[in-house]
């Protein structure tokens with residue numbers, strides 16, 4: 660039931676790319692175990708992290724998008740959501756994500772998370788602007804970090 664609200668949230672969170680509502684519905688149905696939402700006191704969805712386990716990298720959680728409504732930013736909520744999501748499955752030892760060079764908020768979020776959890780970080784450009792995006796989108800730089808030590812399980816609310 661969360662797909663439409665997730666779609667609206669991502670629209671409110673530039674520079675994220677919007678996907679189709681259908682894509683968000685599938686994320687909420689088939690990738691719910693590797694995704695997480697945050698709700699406010701009224702039960703509205705104000706945060707979302709989508710992720711999946713790449714078929715050929717079973718110990719890796721790939722984070723697709725992180726979105727938090729602007730009024731809730733700067734309180735550690737995205738970091739907390741990431742910790743809760745990653746702690747769901749102790750077989751997951753690595754996190755991957757891609758970040759554009761200009762997205763300092765996202766770089767800081769992930770770098771702080773990796774430092775806090777003692778996860779070694781490697782980066783390289785995965786999708787180049789001129790090759791994959793016809794120069795109308797920045798490079799997407801892959802961040803791969805791990806292995807993570809044992810995470811204390813946290814039960815999502």
Ligand SMILES: CC(C)(COP(=O)(O)OP(=O)(O)OC[C@H]1O[C@@H](n2cnc3c(N)ncnc32)[C@H](O)[C@@H]1OP(=O)(O)O)[C@@H](O)C(=O)NCCC(=O)NCCS
Nearest residue numbers: 672724725726727732733734735736737738764765767768
């Ligand atoms: C990126 C985003 C999810 C961060 O959410 P958040 O809850 O504010 O992040 P946190 O409070 O957990 O902050 C994590 C770290 O990033 C830093 N940070 C957060 N926003 C920042 C900003 N705009 N500029 C610089 N640093 C920032 C915080 O200071 C914190 O570092 P600290 O622990 O040293 O203080 C949120 O800003 C957002 O939704 N942005 C729009 C969408 C987007 O760019 N998503 C990421 C790409 S997938």
